[in-house]
Amino acid sequence: MAGFFGRVLLVLSLALPGAAFADEGARQxxxxxxxxxxxxVAVHDxxxxxxxxxRIWCVPFARAVSGIEIKGNAWTWxxxxxxxxxxxRMPVAGSVxxxxxxxxxxxxxVAVVSHVVDSRRILVDQANWERNRITTDTMVIDVSEKNDWSQVRVQNRYNSFGAVYPTYGFIYRAASLS
Incomplete structure (x- = not known):
């Protein structure tokens, strides 16, 4: 799976142990x-x-596509x-x-970011948003007041956007620097 990834330097406020997002600075x-x-390819596989x-669930799908090996229900990730x-709080292709x-x-x-359209819109690949189905390139819109992806709306099969859903943010794969 490591061959699928490229390095990107993010300079953002990360959820460091004991730190708030934007309130306590950034690290690279x-x-x-x-x-x-x-x-x-990962979605196809x-x-x-x-x-x-x-039954198709979001957690094993996100784990298989992203390579992020976290166990438990989606809300525990x-x-x-x-x-x-x-x-x-910054979307990156391949993040969850x-x-x-x-x-x-x-x-x-949980859903895997497939493409960052702009600062307020992304596409995701996911399983079981529509019962027992895998959906790809589903539009997600950040509707949070602070543009921090803490609240989103997800495009449905009728090409409209449903309810507002609260989120934690994005989980990334740390790059190996070797």
Whole structure:
């Protein structure tokens, strides 16, 4: 999987242990970014691996596509990233957008960023947003007041945008500097 990624230097406020996002400064972190072609291959492979399953879930799909190896329900990924994976509020292709749990989504949700359109719009690849289906290049819009991706709306199958969903942010793969 490591061959799919390229390095990108992010200078952003990361969720450091004991630190708030924008309030406590930034640090430089290299994270790995996937190309659109490599994402397509990863999505194809994950889809093939899951086609025999009775139920398709977002967590194993996101894990297979992104290479981020976190266990547990989607809403636990943010804390589960621990020190193994950097976290932040800037979308990067191949990063995982983590949704908080809600009454409508008691296990939360995770989706892999497939393309950053602009500062307020991304495309994601995901599983089970539409029951038991894998959907690709679904538009997600940041509707947060501070443009920090803490609240989003997700395009539905009717090409409209549904309810506002709270998110934690993005989980990245740290780049190897060797």
């Amino acid at each position: 972190v290299y994270v790995e970014q996937m190309t659109r072609d490599d994402l397509r 994950a889809t093939q691996d899951m086609r025999h399953l009775r 943010w804390e589960g990233a621990g020190r193994d994976y950097p976290k932040g 957008l983590t949704f908080r749990k809600t009454n409508k989504m008691p296990m939360g949700h």
